[in-house]
Amino acid sequence: MSYNWNWGIFVSTTPTGDTTYLGWMLSGLQTTIALSLSAWIIALAIGSIMGVLRTVPSRWLSGIAAVYVEAFRNIPLLVQLFIWYFVLPELLPAALGNSFKQMNPTAQQFLSSMVCLGFFTGARVCEQVRAGINSLPPGQKNAGLALGFTLPQTYRHVLVPMAFRLIVPPLTSEFLNIFKNSAVCSTIGLLELAAQGRQLVDYTAQPYESFIAVTVMYVGINVIVMTLMRKVERRSRVPGYIGGK
Amino acid sequence: MISIRNVSKSYGSFRVLADCSTEVARSEVVVVCGPSGSGKSTLIKCVNGLEPFQRGEIVVNGISVGDPKTDLPGLRSHVGMVFQNFELFPHMTITENLTIAQVEVLGRSREEATERGMGLLDRVGLKAHAGKHPGQLSGGQQQRVAIARALAMDPICMLFDEPTSALDPEMINEVLDVMVELAQEGMTMMVVTHEMGFARKVAHRVIFMDHGRIVEDAKKEDFFGTPRSERAQQFLSKILHH
Ligand SMILES: Nc1ncnc2c1ncn2[C@@H]1O[C@H](COP(=O)(O)OP(=O)(O)OP(=O)(O)O)[C@@H](O)[C@H]1O
Ligand SMILES: [Mg+2]
Numbered sequence: 209m210s211y212n213w214n215w216g217i218f219v220s221t222t223p224t225g226d227t228t229y230l231g232w233m234l235s236g237l238q239t240t241i242a243l244s245l246s247a248w249i250i251a252l253a254i255g256s257i258m259g260v261l262r263t264v265p266s267r268w269l270s271g272i273a274a275v276y277v278e279a280f281r282n283i284p285l286l287v288q289l290f291i292w293y294f295v296l297p298e299l300l301p302a303a304l305g306n307s308f309k310q311m312n313p314t315a316q317q318f319l320s321s322m323v324c325l326g327f328f329t330g331a332r333v334c335e336q337v338r339a340g341i342n343s344l345p346p347g348q349k350n351a352g353l354a355l356g357f358t359l360p361q362t363y364r365h366v367l368v369p370m371a372f373r374l375i376v377p378p379l380t381s382e383f384l385n386i387f388k389n390s391a392v393c394s395t396i397g398l399l400e401l402a403a404q405g406r407q408l409v410d411y412t413a414q415p416y417e418s419f420i421a422v423t424v425m426y427v428g429i430n431v432i433v434m435t436l437m438r439k440v441e442r443r444s445r446v447p448g449y450i451g452g453k
Numbered sequence: 454m455i456s457i458r459n460v461s462k463s464y465g466s467f468r469v470l471a472d473c474s475t476e477v478a479r480s481e482v483v484v485v486c487g488p489s490g491s492g493k494s495t496l497i498k499c500v501n502g503l504e505p506f507q508r509g510e511i512v513v514n515g516i517s518v519g520d521p522k523t524d525l526p527g528l529r530s531h532v533g534m535v536f537q538n539f540e541l542f543p544h545m546t547i548t549e550n551l552t553i554a555q556v557e558v559l560g561r562s563r564e565e566a567t568e569r570g571m572g573l574l575d576r577v578g579l580k581a582h583a584g585k586h587p588g589q590l591s592g593g594q595q596q597r598v599a600i601a602r603a604l605a606m607d608p609i610c611m612l613f614d615e616p617t618s619a620l621d622p623e624m625i626n627e628v629l630d631v632m633v634e635l636a637q638e639g640m641t642m643m644v645v646t647h648e649m650g651f652a653r654k655v656a657h658r659v660i661f662m663d664h665g666r667i668v669e670d671a672k673k674e675d676f677f678g679t680p681r682s683e684r685a686q687q688f689l690s691k692i693l694h695h
Contacts (some may be wrong), residue, residue: 345538345540347537347538348535350503350540351541352542353529354501354603355530356526356558356606361557366542370642371544373544444523446586447586447588448586448590449588
């Protein structure tokens with residue numbers, strides 16, 4: 209079989225005429241990055257709150273957090289995405305549902321994807337935060353309380369800052385996962401990096417170049433995230449600290 | 454100052470504390486000893502409400518610890534506690550360890566808190582280490598910082614739970630010296646320890662616990678002279694000839 213390599217396709221104009229194929233790829237890259245970063249912020253926020261709740265003495269609060277984790281970890285991501293995108297708008301109060309449906313399709317797809325990835329990853333972050341807090345010696349909580357801190361203050365000043373320092377490595381891999389998982393969002397039509405790659409194959413019949421380019425871009429993201437997180441890890445390292453319990 | 458009246462506590466059907474009663478007067482130093490699992494830590498943690506108890510009453514400085522209406526954080530901010538494993542906050546510098554509760558709980562300004570903290574750090578002989586993290590200090594040094602951290606809150610009394618038992622032998626004295634000094638200044642202290650040298654030197658009373666009961670509660674002279682219970686005699690001879 210002979211394959212005609214043609215790296216020139218990236219600089220040739222697309223049928224829409226307003227950009228090159230490289231332009232498509234870059235816009236996909238942009239969407240992937242914007243989606244993943246915004247979803248990561250949601251995941252960190254929800255995951256931190258739920259992770260803390262999982263460790264509090266109140267059965268009620270820790271129960272709520274446990275239900276959240278089980279639901280979002282056990283339903284396949286693709287199914288969750290369909291629920292957020294196709295089902296939830298129908299269940300919302302009419303006013304809210306309609307204002308969602310009146311947005312342009314790209315905004316709808318982006319919003320659903322962002323919330324979906326955020327909640328899905330949040331459940332995984334939650335478990336890391338919980339593990340981090342539980343790995344601290346039990347005396348730490350007592351020491352905070354004994355100084356006169358309330359329980360929330362003990363979490364804020366003592367337990368959470370230390371737990372987060374311990375879980376930087378697993379959080380790094382969750383952060384990387386969110387970029388990879390964002391590819392699922394092409395199934396509802398969002399033109400992120402993987403979708404643009406597929407579109408390129410359809411239009412140019414140059415699958416190798418297209419997917420090599422896509423792969424290189426994902427690898428690039430990986431390298432940047434790892435470098436960034438290694439910096440975070442170095443900055444948050446606790447001098448002289450060896451192990452938890 | 455501290456009044457413990459008929460306190461009982463169980464985990465399920467297991468009795469950790471059985472009808473414990475004792476008093477610690479102002480400026481009094483009371484040493485609590487007893488075999489492992491006898492309930493010493495549990496008793497001392499009940500005093501500042503870190504452990505709940507089901508029966509009886511504990512009153513600290515006129516405030517009932519078990520009363521659900523009691524502002525426990527407020528009470529604890531004036532009851533110093535020192536733990537077996539130091540429990541300094543590893544992600545904070547020594548200075549931050551000494552100041553954070555002063556600022557967040559007592560509402561002191563950062564300058565005021567730092568001044569108080571540094572004064573106490575100097576007192577325990579560790580001024581040069583203010584910028585380090587706990588993990589960079591030896592066990593004995595960490596425990597001295599922990600004592601300074603508790604003192605920075607201007608406590609009305611101090612609770613110690615085996616403050617030297619996690620230390621290498623050569624570091625025990627540097628910590629005991631700080632505690633002896635405190636006792637001699639008239640600090641009210643309840644100290645769980647097996648350091649009988651410390652007890653002989655500064656304790657006013659010694660309490661011996663076994664199976665959740667206060668078996669012996671005697672003046673130091675009486676305790677070391679002729680402990681009444683056989684268990685206490687056995688225990689004493691074991692740790693003294695150790
Ligand atoms: N959360 C718990 N659940 C069940 N039992 C417990 C719990 N905490 C402590 N105990 C039990 O209560 C008893 C008293 O414990 P405590 O820690 O007060 O003993 P201690 O005298 O301080 O012993 P040590 O010298 O080993 O520190 C022990 O038998 C212990 O096993
Ligand atoms: Mg103990």
